[in-house]
Amino acid sequence: GQNIDQPTEMTATEGAIVQINCTYQTSGFNGLFWYQQHAGEAPTFLSYNVLDGLEEKGRFSSFLSRSKGYSYLLLKELQMKDSASYLCAVSSGNKLTFGGGTRVLVKP
Amino acid sequence: NAGVTQTPKFRVLKTGQSMTLLCAQDMNHEYMYWYRQDPGMGLRLIHYSVGEGTTAKGEVPDGYNVSRLKKQNFLLGLESAAPSQTSVYFCASSPLGRREGNEQFFGPGTRLTVL
Numbered sequence: 089g090q091n092i093d094q095p096t097e098m099t100a101t102e103g104a105i106v107q108i109n110c111t112y113q114t115s116g117f118n119g120l121f122w123y124q125q126h127a128g129e130a131p132t133f134l135s136y137n138v139l140d141g142l143e144e145k146g147r148f149s150s151f152l153s154r155s156k157g158y159s160y161l162l163l164k165e166l167q168m169k170d171s172a173s174y175l176c177a178v179s180s181g182n183k184l185t186f187g188g189g190t191r192v193l194v195k196p
Numbered sequence: 197n198a199g200v201t202q203t204p205k206f207r208v209l210k211t212g213q214s215m216t217l218l219c220a221q222d223m224n225h226e227y228m229y230w231y232r233q234d235p236g237m238g239l240r241l242i243h244y245s246v247g248e249g250t251t252a253k254g255e256v257p258d259g260y261n262v263s264r265l266k267k268q269n270f271l272l273g274l275e276s277a278a279p280s281q282t283s284v285y286f287c288a289s290s291p292l293g294r295r296e297g298n299e300q301f302f303g304p305g306t307r308l309t310v311l
Contacts, residue, residue, distance in 0.1 A: 096236070121299065130286060130302035131239070175238060179298055182227055182246055182290075183254070188238040 090114045092187035094176050099193045100166055108161045108190045110176035118179040122150050122161045125173045125189070134174075135161070166194050197222050200303035202287050208309045209277045217272040217306050219287030227290040228270040229254075229300065230262060232283040239286065245270055277310045284308075 091113045100106040112120070119138035123131035137143055137152035137159060149162040163170055171194045176187040203218045219228065226247050231239040241254030243262040251262045259281060261273045270289075274281060284307050288300040 130304050133299050186238040
């Protein structure tokens with residue numbers, strides 16, 4: 089079976105840092121994706137981790153530990169436009185299995 | 197390139213009615229997917245296709261059928277709509293064998309309400 093857990097909601101202040109955790113137990117693992125989804129819009133790709141360690145892309149970083157079944161997405165220097173849902177997804181075979189998403193609210 | 201497009205954007209059905217949702221992609225992708233998204237439940241895979249003429253069941257296939265007669269199109273059918281099928285439906289496509297893994301590109305979604 090597939091089980092992917094992430095917090096439902098987080099609140100942070102503009103300019104701060106927020107870390108969104110994702111834990112997974114899945115049968116099969118090719119890699120882990122993070123997607124961003126603004127309200128009423130389609131998910132868009134943020135990052136992909138296939139090996140253990142940190143991948144950095146500007147203000148966003150994603151970390152993976154395959155032995156612990158754990159990933160996090162780090163958002164630095166938060167901006168109001170970062171208010172969105174962040175979806176963790178495990179890739180296995182041809183498919184992605186998504187967690188429930190974490191809604192991040194950035195306050196001024 | 198238009199990417200992934202979905203038709204229609206919104207639809208209201210009565211219980212028992214049928215409809216077809218159309219997904220089209222112009223990126224020559226092999227894989228295509230249909231998801232539904234409900235509050236608090238994330239994206240759940242309904243059906244998917246690994247190439248023209250192929251389809252396979254996902255996590256929540258009951259009440260839906262699909263067809264992939266052309267590589268660029270993936271149709272999702274509801275034969276007899278039920279209120280439990282009220283949801284936002286997303287189509288996605290993915291290329292084959294990229295370094296970035298099977299990143300999926302999503303369409304804008306179809307909001308379906310079944311009364």
